[in-house]
Amino acid sequence: MKILATVKRVFDTDGKPKLTADAKLDVSSIDCKLNPFDEYGVEEAVRLQEKGIATEVVICCVGPEEAQKEMRTALAMGGDRGLLVKVDNTESLDTLSIAKILAAVVKKEKPDLVILGKLSTDSENNQVGQMLAELTGYPQATFAFKLTPDAAGGWAIVGREVDGGTSDVKVKLPAVITADLRLNEPRYASLPGIMKAKKKPLEITTPEALGVSVKPAIVGIGYELPPARKAGIKVASVAELVDKLKNEAKVIS
Amino acid sequence: MSNILVVAEHLEGKLRKATLPTIGFAKKAQALTGGKIIGLVLGHNAASVAAELATAGVDHVIHVDSPIYANYLAEAYAPAVAEIAKVKGASIVAAPASTTGKDFLPRAAARMDAGMISDAIEVFSHNGAVGYKRPVWAGNLIARETSTSAITAVTVRMTNFDAPAAGAAAPIETIELGFAAPEHTQFLSFDQVKSSRPELTDAAAIVAGGRGLKSAEAFKMLEELADLIGGAVGASRAAVDSGYAPNDWQIGQTGKIVAPNLYFAVAISGAIQHLAGMKGSKVIVTINKDGEAPIYQISDYGLVADAFKAVPELTAALK
Numbered sequence: 333m334k335i336l337a338t339v340k341r342v343f344d345t346d347g348k349p350k351l352t353a354d355a356k357l358d359v360s361s362i363d364c365k366l367n368p369f370d371e372y373g374v375e376e377a378v379r380l381q382e383k384g385i386a387t388e389v390v391i392c393c394v395g396p397e398e399a400q401k402e403m404r405t406a407l408a409m410g411g412d413r414g415l416l417v418k419v420d421n422t423e424s425l426d427t428l429s430i431a432k433i434l435a436a437v438v439k440k441e442k443p444d445l446v447i448l449g450k451l452s453t454d455s456e457n458n459q460v461g462q463m464l465a466e467l468t469g470y471p472q473a474t475f476a477f478k479l480t481p482d483a484a485g486g487w488a489i490v491g492r493e494v495d496g497g498t499s500d501v502k503v504k505l506p507a508v509i510t511a512d513l514r515l516n517e518p519r520y521a522s523l524p525g526i527m528k529a530k531k532k533p534l535e536i537t538t539p540e541a542l543g544v545s546v547k548p549a550i551v552g553i554g555y556e557l558p559p560a561r562k563a564g565i566k567v568a569s570v571a572e573l574v575d576k577l578k579n580e581a582k583v584i585s
Numbered sequence: 586m587s588n589i590l591v592v593a594e595h596l597e598g599k600l601r602k603a604t605l606p607t608i609g610f611a612k613k614a615q616a617l618t619g620g621k622i623i624g625l626v627l628g629h630n631a632a633s634v635a636a637e638l639a640t641a642g643v644d645h646v647i648h649v650d651s652p653i654y655a656n657y658l659a660e661a662y663a664p665a666v667a668e669i670a671k672v673k674g675a676s677i678v679a680a681p682a683s684t685t686g687k688d689f690l691p692r693a694a695a696r697m698d699a700g701m702i703s704d705a706i707e708v709f710s711h712n713g714a715v716g717y718k719r720p721v722w723a724g725n726l727i728a729r730e731t732s733t734s735a736i737t738a739v740t741v742r743m744t745n746f747d748a749p750a751a752g753a754a755a756p757i758e759t760i761e762l763g764f765a766a767p768e769h770t771q772f773l774s775f776d777q778v779k780s781s782r783p784e785l786t787d788a789a790a791i792v793a794g795g796r797g798l799k800s801a802e803a804f805k806m807l808e809e810l811a812d813l814i815g816g817a818v819g820a821s822r823a824a825v826d827s828g829y830a831p832n833d834w835q836i837g838q839t840g841k842i843v844a845p846n847l848y849f850a851v852a853i854s855g856a857i858q859h860l861a862g863m864k865g866s867k868v869i870v871t872i873n874k875d876g877e878a879p880i881y882q883i884s885d886y887g888l889v890a891d892a893f894k895a896v897p898e899l900t901a902a903l904k
Contacts, residue, residue, distance in 0.1 A: 345722045346857065357726070426700060427691070455728075456721050456838070457703045462659065462691035471769035472659055474688050477832070489773070493832045494684040495603075495841075496596070500773040501658070507769070513822065513839055514832065549700025549734035553716060556727045561864055564885035566876070570898040573870065573888050581868045581885065583790075583847040584814065584903065 333483040336443035337377040341399040355554030366402040369449025371518035372511035378410030407529035408521030414534035429546035431463035436542035450510040461510035471503040477514040587676035588620040595634040603681035609746030629655035642749030660767035663692035682740035694738035701738040706745040724861035744844035790816030790847040796823035797852025837862035855880025
């Protein structure tokens with residue numbers, strides 16, 4: 333079974349975002365990192381390879397040249413090779429464009445399973461996996477917390493975290509899975525893993541070379557900061573808290 | 586035509602409340618685009634849902650009844666939504682930003698070659714088109730976006746739009762689409778967390794616990810307080826990961842987004858990803874023995890105390 337695991341280079345959203353005078357995001361002092369949700373996807377692919385279920389794991393990224401760094405981070409966890417679809421101006425991409433590029437990669441690579449993080453922590457769209465599934469005609473299992481593939485039988489059973497509880501679906505391979513937090517616990521890359529990753533092949537291609545021309549439908553106008561919440565007061569006792577909630581905030585009668 | 590299609594969410598013959606803010610969003614968008622608001626029910630033996638939707642503020646209801654919609658699957662929903670959007674001339678196709686809406690709507694969007702906006706919290710007029718605001722960066726940034734495609738798919742955050750006032754019953758149209766059941770996907774089971782409490786996304790009060798509670802047993806005292814004030818029980822990701830609470834209780838960037846009138850954060854430190862899910866709450870109360878916990882920075886009232894002592898005391902005081 334061949335697995336394509338996708339990764340994205342995201343802004344490190346732990347820092348406070350700053351805006352420029354024309355309401356754009358000031359990226360001058362922001363670090364980038366591997367999207368945390370993609371780590372769950374890569375980890376799952378690597379585990380399936382370690383169990384002998386996956387025969388090949390390809391790490392794929394749509395992003396700028398610099399994204400090779402995040403791809404090497406993923407390859408240090410495991411996997412055989414990388415494929416970067418280079419797009420310099422990632423602002424020019426929307427989710428549907430990325431899904432179209434990935435669909436062209438899927439057509440070329442013919443994986444049995446595509447695993448993506450359910451969302452990226454900076455733009456938080458949670459769309460690409462589902463769009464890719466439609467464009468390739470593959471079944472989808474989103475918000476996966478449990479993945480049990482039967483490679484010989486050509487199926488996978490996926491446990492999904494959904495509102496109100498959990499749900500199991502059975503998907504025929506090839507399929508698209510999006511990883512949720514409780515799918516596994518991603519490993520830290522080991523030093524030998526990091527050394528090995530440097531030597532793994534990393535092919536660079538372009539949307540044009542894949543025969544895809546993309547024009548984004550969704551266009552960013554700008555950003556704003558959310559209204560700040562002020563810290564309130566500290567109360568000394570439960571009695572004082574009850575008094576404040578009843579008589580000041582009036583949220584309890 | 587520029588109609589707005591709202592895909593209803595329902596369970597066991599009832600319209601889910603998550604649908605109502607999506608209709609509220611549609612009303613605001615309609616003020617910019619004109620056209621009709623069309624509610625869509627995909628289901629099996631779900632006539633009661635169509636009837637409920639008809640009085641929920643829409644102009645028209647379409648009911649598609651087929652066994653293939655008896656158990657929800659994105660692969661069944663996406664073609665139906667795309668087809669109805671086309672036939673009814675929709676320029677916006679909206680659904681709640683629930684795990685269901687987030688699952689099928691991007692798939693439908695790809696089928697319609699439509700751009701998609703996730704988690705809309707506001708609509709505005711932008712150069713004659715519709716602009717959308719949505720939170721990104723764990724809620725620390727608001728993005729303003731617009732769409733250039735003929736159809737735009739939108740999931741709507743439940744906490745930011747009011748349910749429209751109930752109106753006279755809109756006409757219900759029954760349509761047959763004739764799609765076959767998806768071949769590659771099979772629904773196996775839905776393991777529902779049963780609860781007599783209100784759903785987190787529409788509870789007026791929430792009592793949420795963190796890893797500091799140290800056990801599932803400790804959540805019982807939160808449940809007691811929640812039941813007393815008619816609220817729901819929530820949890821931080823750390824508490825869910827530790828197995829103290831079911832995943833359905835998780836509040837945060839990757840769990841539920843909530844905005845109750847009253848939010849108790851008990852033994853929760855306040856990681857960015859948790860704050861992203863609850864900082865829209867009207868009044869936030871923190872009970873944490875660590876007075877330096879980041880959650881105090883956004884709390885209206887803080888009580889630096891041991892939760893195991895303070896929560897039972899609070900419950901007793903409110904009885």
